[in-house]
Amino acid sequence: GDSVTQMEGPVTLSEEAFLTINCTYTATGYPSLFWYVQYPGEGLQLLLKATKADDKGSNKGFEATYRKETTSFHLEKGSVQVSDSAVYFCALGGGATNKLIFGTGTLLAVQP
Amino acid sequence: NAGVTQTPKFRILKIGQSMTLQCAQDMNHNYMYWYRQDPGMGLKLIYYSVGAGITDKGEVPNGYNVSRSTTEDFPLRLELAAPSQTSVYFCASSDTSPGARAFFGQGTRLTVV
Numbered sequence: 001g002d003s004v005t006q007m008e009g010p011v012t013l014s015e016e017a018f019l020t021i022n023c024t025y026t027a028t029g030y031p032s033l034f035w036y037v038q039y040p041g042e043g044l045q046l047l048l049k050a051t052k053a054d055d056k057g058s059n060k061g062f063e064a065t066y067r068k069e070t071t072s073f074h075l076e077k078g079s080v081q082v083s084d085s086a087v088y089f090c091a092l093g094g095g096a097t098n099k100l101i102f103g104t105g106t107l108l109a110v111q112p
Numbered sequence: 113n114a115g116v117t118q119t120p121k122f123r124i125l126k127i128g129q130s131m132t133l134q135c136a137q138d139m140n141h142n143y144m145y146w147y148r149q150d151p152g153m154g155l156k157l158i159y160y161s162v163g164a165g166i167t168d169k170g171e172v173p174n175g176y177n178v179s180r181s182t183t184e185d186f187p188l189r190l191e192l193a194a195p196s197q198t199s200v201y202f203c204a205s206s207d208t209s210p211g212a213r214a215f216f217g218q219g220t221r222l223t224v225v
Contacts, residue, residue, distance in 0.1 A: 030213035043116075043202055043216035044155075053209065089154065094211020098162050099170065100145055100204070104154035 001029045006090045006103035013080055013110050021075040021088055021106050023064075029096030033057075033066050033073040036103070038087040047075075047088070085110045115152050118203050118217035125193040125224045133220050135203030144186040144207045145214070146170075146178065155202065160188055193224045196198040196210040 007022040021086060025033065030053045036044040048057035053068035062077045087107050093100040119134045142163045147155040155192060157170030161180040177189040186205075190197060200221050206214040212217065 034213075036214075043218050044204075044214075045216065046213050049213065054161070058120070090178065093206070094209045098143075098168070098210060099157060099160060100143075100210040100214055101157065102155040 002031065002095075002097050002099070002101055004090050004092055004101055004112050006106055009087075009105070009109050011106060012107070013085060013112055014102075015082055015112055016079045017110075019075070019077040019080045019108065021076065021090075021108070023073045023090035023103060025071050025073065025090075025092050027071075027092055027095055027097070030096065031092040031095030033064070034091040034093065035062065035064055035073070035075050036089040036091060036102075038089065042068040044089060056108070078092075080108070080110045082112055084108060104105035116203055116205055116215050116217040118201075118220050120220060121218065122221045122224070125222065126223060127193060129193050129205065130158075130189070130191050131193070131222075133190075133201055133203075133222075135186045135188065135217060136184050137186075137205040137215070138184065139160075139205060139207070139210050139214075139215065140183060141205035141207050142183070143204075143205075143210060143212075143214075144180065145204045146176075146186070146188045147202045147204065148172065148197075149202060150199050158188065190222075195224050198222060 035047040048059040050057040050066035090103040146158040159178040
C-alpha cells in the first residue's frame with residue numbers, strides 16, 4: 001500500500017544552519033504531497049504542499065519539490081531559527097487512495 | 113471559524129471502561145480522520161470517513177469504533193479501554209479529497225490505568 005518514509009530524528013542544528021529533512025514515498029496513482037508541522041502541545045498544521053510532479057511548495061522560508069523520478073519530497077530551509085523547533089511530518093493523500101498517510105515525524109531542535 | 117473541535121482535551125480511564133472521543137467540524141468537509149500519536153512516534157490512522165454514512169478502517173482499528181451520521185460529527189468510541197490505548201488522539205478533516213489540505217483538532221490526551 002501507499003506509504004511515507006522520512007528520516008529519523010532528532011535533528012539538532014544551530015541557528016542559521018541549513019536544514020534538510022528527507023522524505024520518500026510509495027504510491028499508486030499521483031497523490032498530493034505535504035509537509036505538516038507540530039509545535040509543542042498543539043495539533044498539526046499545514047506547512048506546504050505540492051499537487052503534481054515538479055511542483056515546488058514553499059512557505060515561511062521552507063521549500064520542497066515533488067520529485068516523481070526519485071519519489072521524494074525533501075524539506076529544506078536555508079537558515080533555521082529557534083522558532084522552527086518542532087516536529088515535521090511528511091504526508092501523502094489523494095491520487096489512488098482515500099487516506100491521508102503520514103510519515104513517522106522528525107523532531108527538529110534549533111539551538112541559539 | 114472554529115475549524116475542528118475535539119473534546120475532551122484530557123481524560124483518564126480505568127482498564128475496561130468505555131468512552132467516546134468527540135470530533136466536530138464546521139467547514140462542511142467530506143473527509144474526516146482519526147489518528148493516534150504515541151510518545152515519540154508518528155501518526156497512525158485508526159479510522160476514516162469519506163462522507164456521512166461511510167467509514168473505513170485505517171492502520172490500527174482494533175479496539176475502536178466510529179460512526180458518521182452527519183457531515184459535521186465523527187465520534188470515536190473505545191469500548192473496553194486497555195493500557196495500550198494510552199495515546200494522544202487527533203481528529204482531522206479535509207474538503208474535496210485527501211489531496212486537499214487537512215485541518216486538525218487540538219488533540220485528546222488519553223491515559224488508561
